[in-house]
Amino acid sequence: MIGIIDYLMILGTIAPALVLWIAVIIFAVIMLRRGGGRAERFMIAGAGIKIVSNLLRIPMVFIVPWLIDRGYSSDYAISVSTGYGIFLNVIGMAGIICLVYAFWVKFKTRSLEGIDTKISANLERGTHDTIPEY
């Protein structure tokens, strides 16, 4: 009933997202090797979780027909599908939170780097009046 074409169609639907997240992981790994830190690690974690979430989305399409074929009621099949969907969205939520947190960490690091640069520049010029307040 569920043929190879169905599998290919599902894979085609999630393929763009998979490519995007794999590209994000490659980018983050490159940044990590060039002296990246916590933010890059969170970025890799977030993209990895999103890949897992996307891959787990494949069986979701087949849950309802498979359960109905095995003699379960459609209400039961729909509730199982809903439960699985919520589970997948919770995984997706963890991925998004990791990515947003990575951005937040990077923002904080860059803000501190900006303050340090200003202080160094002011000290070199010998002017202390424009040192930013913390």
Added chain:
Amino acid sequence: MSSSVSVAIFSEPLIRNIPELVAWGIGIVLAVLMVRRGGGKTEKLLLAGCSLMFVTQLASPLLYELVQWLTSERGMSHIATAQTMGWVTLPLTVISLAGLVCLVWAFWVQFRVKRGVSA
């Protein structure tokens, strides 16, 4: 009995989307905090991206409900419903794509700048 089943089916996509809605909401809150703490273009792009993704996540279950309503209440044929859905889905896809572009751009700029600074 039948009404409770239909209510369960109608609210099912919305319930399913709640975790990701919460995640995008957290993203919006953090982006607003960053913008208010002196964030620039990158943080505004993150805010735009998170907002657009939030809107998409919120609108897609409503779209599902609209299709259900058109099929059951209005007695629309499946072909006509599919056509209507196609027209309604198009703007949603564009919004989602715009959100994704904003997010990718924001992340690219935020994580690329350090390389320029350290070089």
